[in-house]
Amino acid sequence: MTTMESLDEIDHAILELLQTDGRLTGAEVGRRVGLSQPAASARIQRLEKNGIITGYRAVVAPAAVGLNIHAVVRLRTTHAQLSRALTLAARTPEVVSTLRVTGDDCLLFDVHCSHAERLEQVVDSLARYGPVTTSLVLRGYPPKSLPTAPSATP
Structure with a gap:
């Protein structure tokens, strides 16, 4: 498996x-x-083979496809309910990403809906x-690229 330490300058540039x-x-x-x-x-x-590049995708403007409401939903749950909440999120098309986090909340959902009533549901x-x-x-602000080389300063 390739690690960040085994990547050279050209790999980082790519x-x-x-x-x-x-x-x-x-070629380019x-x-x-x-x-x-x-x-x-x-x-x-x-x-790609070593799992450093995990995929390619088109980035779609949510409002351009009618998803005019963007929300972040935080959920505080129990360990017993965690897998059920994750299953529901995976089955809900409006939940476009899920993060398991530390702190007071357990899960953070990025949600895009067409209207307020659907967000409520x-x-x-x-x-x-x-x-x-x-x-x-x-x-929202444009995402930054992940740093591909170790930073010189913390």
Whole structure:
């Protein structure tokens, strides 16, 4: 298994490029990092095989597809209810990501709904497993790429 320590500068550069634009061709990646297309493609395949690159996807603007309400729902539950809450979240299309967290809450859900009534239904269904706190998102900011090289300062 490849670890962050076993990645060289070119691997880190490839990861940064693909996080910004996952549609770059092997030839374009190679050109930008100073490798031939076959060498760049081989490195990308190695990064995929070793589980460092886990996939590629299109990023969709929620409002453009009618999902005008964005909320973060936090759930405080018991260990006995945790798997049921996770199963419900996985079956609920409006829950686009789930994080298990430490602190007062156990789970954090990123929820996109078309209207307030549907958000209410999603929140009520999650509330069967414990107290929920819902926050409406006023604005989102573009995600940053993950750092691919160890930082020099903490």
